[in-house]
Amino acid sequence: MAKIHVTTTLNGVETEFLARPEQTLLAVLRDELHLTGTKEGCGSGDCGACSVEVDGRVTCSCLMLAAEAEGRSITTIEGVAQGGELHPVQRHFLEEAALQCGFCTPGFIVAAKNLLERNSNPTEEQIRFWLAGNLCRCTGYDKIVRAVQAAAAEMRGES
Amino acid sequence: MNFASPRTIDEAVRLLAGVSGAGHVLAGGTDLVVQMTAGLRSPELVVDIKHIPELTGIREDADGFHLGAAVCGAALSEHAALKATWPGVVEAVDLIGSMQVQSRATPVGNLCNASPAADSLPALIAAGAEVSIIGPEGPRRVPVAEIPAGPGRTTLRKGEVITTIHLPPRPPRAADAYLRFIPRTEMDIAVVGSGVNLALGPDGRIAAARVALGAVAPTARLVPEAGAALVGTALDDTALDAATAAVRAACQPIDDKRGTAEYRTRVAGVIFRRAAAAALARARARSL
Ligand code: FES
Ligand code: FES
Numbered sequence: 001m002a003k004i005h006v007t008t009t010l011n012g013v014e015t016e017f018l019a020r021p022e023q024t025l026l027a028v029l030r031d032e033l034h035l036t037g038t039k040e041g042c043g044s045g046d047c048g049a050c051s052v053e054v055d056g057r058v059t060c061s062c063l064m065l066a067a068e069a070e071g072r073s074i075t076t077i078e079g080v081a082q083g084g085e086l087h088p089v090q091r092h093f094l095e096e097a098a099l100q101c102g103f104c105t106p107g108f109i110v111a112a113k114n115l116l117e118r119n120s121n122p123t124e125e126q127i128r129f130w131l132a133g134n135l136c137r138c139t140g141y142d143k144i145v146r147a148v149q150a151a152a153a154e155m156r157g158e159s
Numbered sequence: 160m161n162f163a164s165p166r167t168i169d170e171a172v173r174l175l176a177g178v179s180g181a182g183h184v185l186a187g188g189t190d191l192v193v194q195m196t197a198g199l200r201s202p203e204l205v206v207d208i209k210h211i212p213e214l215t216g217i218r219e220d221a222d223g224f225h226l227g228a229a230v231c232g233a234a235l236s237e238h239a240a241l242k243a244t245w246p247g248v249v250e251a252v253d254l255i256g257s258m259q260v261q262s263r264a265t266p267v268g269n270l271c272n273a274s275p276a277a278d279s280l281p282a283l284i285a286a287g288a289e290v291s292i293i294g295p296e297g298p299r300r301v302p303v304a305e306i307p308a309g310p311g312r313t314t315l316r317k318g319e320v321i322t323t324i325h326l327p328p329r330p331p332r333a334a335d336a337y338l339r340f341i342p343r344t345e346m347d348i349a350v351v352g353s354g355v356n357l358a359l360g361p362d363g364r365i366a367a368a369r370v371a372l373g374a375v376a377p378t379a380r381l382v383p384e385a386g387a388a389l390v391g392t393a394l395d396d397t398a399l400d401a402a403t404a405a406v407r408a409a410c411q412p413i414d415d416k417r418g419t420a421e422y423r424t425r426v427a428g429v430i431f432r433r434a435a436a437a438a439l440a441r442a443r444a445r446s447l
Contacts, residue, residue: 022195024196130258
């Protein structure tokens with residue numbers, strides 16, 4: 001089959017690309033569109049490094065065919081900061097040192113931002129459940145949870 | 160491989176029936192895309208059903224709830240009325256994977272992937288759920304339990320597409336529960352799973368009971384003898400012991416890294432009892 005022509009809204013901008021039918025969204029983001037912030041850890045839906053938002057839901061881009069992006073609205077880590085201004089989740093990941101090698105970080109930030117848009121005041125348990133699909137082999141998770149809590153407090157106007 | 164995203168069920172059926180090699184429905188893709196990436200499946204045609212309007216919603220009417228085949232797990236958890244009426248079905252689906260997986264994975268996909276350990280299946284079987292199917296020879300409707308034929312195999316015929324899961328109308332004083340055993344707290348595959356669906360009579364005794372098991376046989380299965388042992392009782396120890404014996408007798412598990420056959424058989428009884436207690440507590444709360 002010829003390549004498929006896909007039109008999607010990517011980080012707020014209407015974007016067109018060509019994809020092979022079996023190509024995943026992750027492969028197109030990284031290899032064709034050169035948005036390499038989205039990482040591939042496992043390619044099987046286990047690690048969450050490839051997390052993106054599709055129509056407001058956080059999804060593994062390795063589990064989605066690029067052709068499925070037709071007509072959808074997609075946000076990657078590159079779309080999280082606004083005009084050079086870091087999102088509070090990004091800033092608090094830096095301030096709380098919630099990363100070491102950084103490979104898992106884009107996925108965590110995309111997933112955590114999605115959580116805070118749905119629930120402005122999650123408990124620690126809710127944060128840990130929401131982020132259970134994101135694996136980190138460096139930090140031990142505690143600093144990540146604290147960064148999300150600090151970002152939530154700031155976004156609620158409490159700090 | 161070819162990719163299609165039809166707008167109607169008839170078009171999806173026509174495409175799948177017409178392909179010479181393997182055709183595959185794509186809903187959430189959380190099994191299919193992984194299998195394709197790993198080279199375990201190379202379909203000639205993949206048909207995305209998410210643009211077919213009838214398959215994308217949850218409906219409630221006098222015949223119960225109707226879940227479209229393209230509805231993802233997260234949408235079930237967000238549906239307050241469904242969750243209140245079928246808490247066991249919703250909690251079983253919710254156990255499948257992470258949030259990232261919940262935003263894609265569908266109960267119908269879980270059914271068609273036909274893993275012996277699929278979490279949604281014991282709950283759907285206990286609920287008495289049925290599926291509507293449309294194929295080249297027309298529509299048919301069958302109980303969920305008749306779809307899996309063995310690990311990774313179904314009884315669906317070429318070109319057939321499951322369109323809807325039907326959950327029957329709920330009597331008052333009824334509730335369900337699903338529990339599974341895994342050696343950690345999240346993100347794992349069931350060693351044993353059990354779905355229990357109970358309806359209480361006006362006297363508070365059990366008027367109807369359905370018990371189903373997962374991960375202890377090639378397919379998830381109903382255990383009618385266990386349900387029968389509970390009917391007419393107040394879920395006392397004698398009734399539970401009889402039902403537990405029926406549950407263990409229905410187990411035909413394998414030995415694997417998740418547990419030995421002997422272990423699974425033993426744990427199946429324990430998980431069943433806990434699920435029954437949870438369903439009873441919910442049924443009583445619903446009758447207040
Ligand atoms: S790369 Fe997608 S979940 Fe790991
Ligand atoms: S910071 Fe290295 S994997 Fe998370």
